[in-house]
Amino acid sequence: MEVSIQNVRKEFERFPALHDVSLDIRSGELIALLGPSGSGKTTLLRLIAGLDFPTGGAIYFGDEDASRKSVQERNVGFVFQHYALFKHMSVADNIGYGLKVRPSRTRPPKAEIRRRALELLDLVQLSGLEKRYPSQLSGGQRQRVALARALAIEPRVLLLDEPFGALDAQVRRELRRWLREIHEATGHTTVFVTHDQEEALELADRVVVMSQGRIEQVGSADDVYDQPNSPFVYGFIGESSSLPVTVEKGQVWLDDRSIGLTAKDAPEGSAQLYFRPHDVELVEGGNGCIVGTVAASRRVAGTRHVELEIGGAQHRVEIELPADHPAVGRSRVAFRPKKWKVFPQSSGAHPLRRQPAEIVELAPTGT
Ligand SMILES: Nc1ncnc2c1ncn2[C@@H]1O[C@H](COP(=O)(O)OP(=O)(O)OP(=O)(O)O)[C@@H](O)[C@H]1O
Ligand SMILES: [Mg+2]
The missing domain is CATH 3.40.50.300 (P-loop containing nucleotide triphosphate hydrolases)
Structure with a gap:
């Protein structure tokens, strides 16, 4: 029926x-x-x-x-x-x-x-x-x-x-x-x-x-x-990390630094970046990545869950690294999300959202 x-x-x-x-x-x-x-x-x-x-x-x-x-x-x-x-x-x-x-x-x-x-x-x-x-x-x-x-x-x-x-x-x-x-x-x-x-x-x-x-x-x-179509679903299903970012000139910026993600179709302005903690790649540092300081690290079964402070202690995100990664206290880690999405701030990347989200789907750089 x-x-x-x-x-x-x-x-x-x-x-x-x-x-x-x-x-x-x-x-x-x-x-x-x-x-x-x-x-x-x-x-x-x-x-x-x-x-x-x-x-x-x-x-x-x-x-x-x-x-x-x-x-x-x-x-x-x-x-x-x-x-x-x-x-x-x-x-x-x-x-x-x-x-x-x-x-x-x-x-x-x-x-x-x-x-x-x-x-x-x-x-x-x-x-x-x-x-x-x-x-x-x-x-x-x-x-x-x-x-x-x-x-x-x-x-x-x-x-x-x-x-x-x-x-x-x-x-x-x-x-x-x-x-x-x-x-x-x-x-x-x-x-x-x-x-x-x-x-x-x-x-x-x-x-x-x-x-x-x-x-x-x-x-x-x-x-x-x-393919979560809203910040709520991204946050509710599975693990996710998020950061407030800006989309400008087709790039994603975090505190005035480009983080190496191209967002050609996203509306310009304030946005929220979402990614899965396990879907990240470590990079050498320098430009075009997110750099954080290890605030906490715990071994969970086959991986290491690392909490990073980004931009001083302003934001925190969690990423998953191989269990043998030497993520010791206060060391610096540079990474880039492999799969991610940005939602414009107005779409309600906010817990009390009332409007259905506008969907922005983006391909990561280099794919
Ligand atoms: N008979 C009722 N009178 C007044 N408010 C109600 C009544 N039944 C439900 N509500 C309200 O409606 C909203 C939805 O309730 P509902 O029971 O459908 O939630 P739920 O998703 O099943 O939650 P849970 O997972 O806790 O069971 C809640 O805010 C609840 O307080
Ligand atoms: Mg119920």
Whole structure:
């Protein structure tokens, strides 16, 4: 089932939790809503579910305007982080619940409900536990039962809000892999919310990056990591370092020194340079590079993370160097980013940005 979210706005007592959000979810797609706390992920998921209604805009399920339809009419399945199972019901009864409460017209016979519950229990790899009660299961097993319960109604869309949020890292990783397998086996259109970027990037076909009630970027894991289209996405996905610079005469300048990066298409004026700490090359020094003083250095697995002070102690950036690099205290390091982007200052290279960023994409010097 495709879901089309069209110019959706949501206000809570005049507080705008979502501003003009549009998104087309393809049938069978596994899509992640990723963003910091308060960015509007749960709000958007609840609007898709029909647990709440938009202040403006519309939500289509296929060709049908579902904006005012109930959860039941939309036929969605959902699992929330703390969406508890019914304590007094066995695992099998929990899974069959959504079918049992259907109006008699569409309710399958008892034996059929039981058969379906056992089949789903098998799918979530918990065969044999149908008689247990939720208190007799581990956290990960409970979440799997919750997922089986959501799947039992054969939902048109499956919605998951941080379904593995409360579990430890190891179990999360296992359930993640397993959710991907279930998704491939069942082909449900699935939207899941997470603020764990590793989870989003690993699991989803496409990631929707949200900030302050807006969608910043939609794309594959590669798109959002390699081609971030705003300072926010650059800073939010993966590691990044940034410096205030000026673009003048097609060159990037840092405190009146050219740093050897050509920015022909960028607007002239104040800008913010972004790069990944591991995407830098060391140079001999002199002109056309960034020179810093080592302020801190720590060994992290196979590399050395070095914090540099640039222009006195005015700015700090982090770069990653080979583990054996002798980055001792106060020594000078000269480098140049290999892959980078500059965003004009007016595009909101600023945490409180309200405007969508203007995209400036530039090729590094020498490529
Ligand atoms: N019922 C409500 N009444 C008033 N404000 C609300 C309500 N629900 C959410 N909000 C506000 O809307 C904004 C978005 O909230 P939402 O729950 O969608 O964030 P989220 O991205 O899911 O965050 P988290 O990662 O913390 O779960 C927040 O500022 C929140 O305080
Ligand atoms: Mg939330």
